[in-house]
Amino acid sequence: MCGINGFNFKDLGLIKQMMSLTSSRGPDNQDFFESEDFTVGHNRLSIIDPEKRSNQPYYFKNFVLSFNGEIYNYIEIKNSLISKGYSFDTSSDTEVIIKLFDLNGINSFKELSGIFSISIYDLKLKKLYLVRDIVGVKPLYYHFDFKTKKFIFSSLINSILINLKSKQLNYDALNSYSNFNRNDYRETFFKNIYKVLPGELIEVYDKNYKRTKILNFNFNLDKNEMELTDDISKNFSNQFLSDVPVALSLSGGYDSNIILQELLKNKGTNFTNYSVTFKNSNKFSEDHDVAKKISNHYGVKFNSIEVSSKDFKDNAEKIVDIVEEPTGNQNSISNIILSNNVSEKVLFSGDGGDEVFTGYNRYRSIYILSLFIKFNFFKDKNFKFKNKNINRLNIKNSRDLYLSFSEQNIFNNAKNVYKNFKLIMDKDLDQIFNHTLNLDNYPNLSNAMFHDLDTWVPNDILIRNDKIYANKGIEARVPFLDKNIIEDYLMLKDFKKYGLFFKSKNILIKNYQNLNKLILKKKMGFNSPFAGWLREEIYDFGKEILSKYYYDSSDIINFGFCQKLIEKHKKEYCDPYLIWNLISLQIFLRKHKF
Structure with missing residues (x-):
């Protein structure tokens, strides 16, 4: 780096x-x-x-x-x-x-x-x-x-x-x-x-x-999924090459624990595990507790990094300085606190495992929808369903499927808080897609996953992690996003990805059965108690930032609706991720006087 x-x-x-x-x-x-x-x-x-x-x-x-x-x-x-x-x-x-x-x-x-x-x-x-x-x-x-x-x-x-x-x-x-x-x-x-x-x-x-x-993926459509352990050992060992000490961001899930297994083979216990815990929040610290237990089991040095609501307030402006643009992912605060405490020059993380090996619930939904389409349920019908998930049966191409499951559907009030909001449509994706610009337009699971790899992965996960850790002189490495692993496993047949019982990460589970007793049965993902803190500890902070008194960007943001949104969230769960999205944007707009 x-x-x-x-x-x-x-x-x-x-x-x-x-x-x-x-x-x-x-x-x-x-x-x-x-x-x-x-x-x-x-x-x-x-x-x-x-x-x-x-x-x-x-x-x-x-x-x-x-x-x-x-x-x-x-x-x-x-x-x-x-x-x-x-x-x-x-x-x-x-x-x-x-x-x-x-x-x-x-x-x-x-x-x-x-x-x-x-x-x-x-x-x-x-x-x-x-x-x-x-x-x-x-x-x-x-x-x-x-x-x-x-x-x-x-x-x-x-x-x-x-x-x-x-x-x-x-x-x-x-x-x-x-x-x-x-x-x-x-x-x-x-x-x-x-x-x-x-x-x-x-x-x-x-x-x-x-x-x-100049660089394009060359996918293997006939890969034997049971070769995964050998492929991971070979490709990950190349990524572990380093003449300086290394560390691992360890959670309670499969991805980082597979990296842990390979590190143990290559480096013994000569590395350090780090895991984030959240102050006064047992629910969101379960991942950390499992990671600590696993580290002790293998005799690997373990460091707990605590994140508090105060860290969100203290680092909200700093994170925009480091990433250089608004960052809508509130996990960026956990990343910056972790980066402040890592002493090694190389940090491995499990990022990419969910995207390559079906770790998200939306991927299972897409697979089930594809089965409905494949077996001609509602054939020759043009039903309109009130339920959004069922109505997706009418989707005819991968671009519309991508948009239907994209972050557009997480924010319920974007058009109310953003003045001049314009919904991005299929035709706009020609200016967005890179690797998937000329992708076969069939609405299947592999295409949807490839679209994520083309957009969300580089423009959120990777850019955020690189800049945050690089700011502290740390190189963030992501073994699961190895080109060879992606080419061999991203386009596997859908049935192989989920198996008979619709299991997320079915291929990882089949190949690493020895991990089943150690890791969390239901992985939560790298989340934080931000939504809860927004109701109490950082409620006033959110209200202050999203006001013209902090910075008048009222030509872009509807502050009246923002205030109502925060007040509503205090009473009932309501668009907390959109609120963080707006907080980060408002900080960015003030910094550059836009």
Whole structure:
């Protein structure tokens, strides 16, 4: 995990300023390359080969490399390069990337398995290459000024913002946030600052640039699901490579406990488990209690991290500063408290297990609906049902199915609190989808899961976790989102995913039966008592933030309805996730005076 910055002109003061803003991402070393045509800066977090010889920017022949992330198959690639006559001066994955690029050019990116944002500058061609990993674990942003022809890129939005003459709010991003609790568009909340999309290559040359989708999933449709334990052992062991201490965010569920089993095989008990507990809330601390019991069972060091209602108030503004945009996921507060207490440089989490192995109730609902459709229940009928779940039988394509089960259906009052609210429809998804843009439109479970992997995973889970932990010099790794695991298991037949008894995570349960006695029988997910605290401890805080006295954004937010919503929630459960969504947005709007 590192910070990378650069632009297609010369400005020593600017690159130093940008590196200062990304310094928390790479506190171990910083350096830059400068020519008349391009400037590249790097902040390094040393994980593989922490010696000075592997510092970046890294040079080989006419190439200059600055990259953020880890290449999990670098040893295999290195051995192949040695057989072709290449020699190596380091034991890092950095040197492997640049020499593979020397051999195969942009096709080399297709050979990399890992989490990365890479920049390579070719001194001869005066050409810059930027590429982001296929899942989107590592962030990368860019800005291009069509008048001056200046191209700027960075791991962080703030490093680009300092180059803009003025800031403008992107209302498309705002609308996505009001629909989905995140921004799924390419353009960030700031006009003219864009994401490099997962799997995308950008080539910058002759004062211009072009984008190409270069990394695509190649799904295995005939995988034997009983090979999962071997596949996990092989792929996870590659992710465990590290020359520094590592840790695990452990819960009471299958995902993180499978990672625990593999860590025990690879590292013995030489790592630390962390788990979050909530002050005065036994209900939401059950996960923590199971994690503690499991850690004691295996003799692994265990650290309890307590989160209180005060932490929500104290960190609500800080989390917007760190993530750089509104974050509608209230678990971000738990993440930031955890990040403050982790002392290791690498933290593994079970994120991605639910998305790849059917961990959500909505996936089971989609599977059952698909069975109704498959066996022609209500054939040739056009019933309209009052019950939303039953009425989904009329859905004819995967896009409408995705929207029907999306976060649009969590918020009951979005159109009342957001002025100029616009419902995102099927036709709008052409500007949102990346990997799934041209997906077969049949409304089945695998397509719905792939849509989540294309939107929610990179634009909420991954971006939030990366920035929060990187802010403390910690690399967050997500083994279940390994490209090979996704390609082999995401598109398995639905029956294999659920089995005869409609079990969530059926494949994991079948392959890891030894865990059944240890973990929680019913996993709650990484939730918090925020909804309850909003009625008592942070009620006044919510009322204060969602008022024009905190910041007058009444052209965007209906404060009168917001106040009624909070008051109603105090009496009965009512849209607490929407309330947090609005709190985070209001903080963001005030910070940037939008």
